Amino acid sequence: MAKAPAAIERRYGGNAAREWALALRHVDLADGFLLLILAVPDRDGADLCLAELQRHLGTDHRVARIAPDSPAALRRLANAILDAAGGDGFSALWVSAAISPAAPNRDEWQAAWLYALGGLNQSRNQLREHLSCPLILVLTPWALPLFRDMAPDLWSVRSAVIQIEPEKGEREEREEPRRPEPRPAAVDSAPDPDLALAEAQRVRGKAGAEASLAALLDRAGLGLSARGDHAAAEACFDEAAHLHLALGRTIDAARSRHNQARSYLDRRKYVEAEDLFRQALALAEEGGGTPISRGITLHELARCVRGQGRAAEAEALFRQALALAEEGGDTPISRGITLHELARCVLDLGRAAEAEALFRQALALGEEGGAAPDSLAPTLEGLADALTAQAEEARQRAQASRDQAPPTGLP
DSSP states (O other), X not given: OOOOOHHXXXXXXXXXXXXHHHHHHXXXXXXXXXXXXXXXXXHHHHHHHHHHHHHHHOTTSOEEEEOOOSHHHHHTHHHHHHHHHTOOSOSEEEEEOOXXXXXXXXXXXXXXXXXXXXXXXXXXXXXXXXXXXXXXXXXXXXXXXXXXXXXXXXHHTOSEEEEOOOOBTTBOOOOOTTSOOSSOTTTTTSOOHHHHHHHHHHHTTOTTOHHHHXXXXXXXXXXXXXXXXXXXXXXXXXXXXXXXXXXXXHHHHHHHHHHHHHHHHHTTOHHHHHHHHHHHHHHHHHTTOOHHHXXXXXXXXXXXXXXXXOHHHHHHHHHHHHHHHHHHTXXXXXXXXXXXXXXXXXXXXXXXXXXXXHHHHHHHHHHHTTOOHHHHHHHHHHHHHHXXXXXXXXXXXXXXXXXXXXXXXXX
């Protein structure tokens, strides 16, 4: 692994230095297109990382830079990146829009990010075809949920998400994913639902504002979901889906239905979620959605089906989702997650040996993708369950063999 530069460690501490060393390792091993998402505290942090990247690469390698200086420029990000991709003579493309959450016009930047991410998501295949070097997309942590929700296809091809942040003592300790909290961890970084709803009310009923209203309702739904107000979120996504359909925007309607279904799934309302995921899938197929986006919806649909105890049907759906993920070139980590769920179904159906093989494949994909050790723990636990089940089967067969053996006359 590349040696972590002292400048990163001095400013942010050892954890950040190790994260940065991992980023450099991805860059060093890249052969063609690579997407790294780099979350930094602020613009100063972005500038420090850029300087350290250039120092690491050396003077023989140039880093091209795109740094939108206004929300309007950020909206044109997809075109700016595609224009840069047509050039040559650089070893990495650095795209930085590290906007502070305290920025006075953060709402404008957030709206611009949503617009830009939609464009980048649609341009995913073009980026992979025309950019033959690492693309490093630099943002602040509050924008990460926007990326996941608004650009799922592009998010799925990332090689890593690197987070550079101060250690405890300089800021609050990073929240552990499994730590119970009184409210969802994403609330602070999700879209502001109150602002989105106020804006939606302002444009509601205005001629020609239907597309803006639908986008605002989608944003409100994401924010309400993060807040835990699922019923209100579901109503927003439902209205947004109807507006998208009226405008002929089938893919956008599919995304709204998918998000609505996710809200029901979070509440373990499997029947309602299943119906909506099936609607989302049909819309995605009708609109020509990418294999990866359709595979994501199929994966969630399979979870609903398995949650209702229909393991055999869920198995078939997970296999379809895996095939689409492979067709679309999804990341090893994403494919490993689907393999893990498939293995669970197979184990539920009593095929422990087959489940063992699937868990091992899922584990290998997670390790290939650089998954964190704690995220591999559920797969290791599943593997242990499969091995335990096989051991129990062997003991039962052994006992049955003893029961059927003829008496020997020995005590």
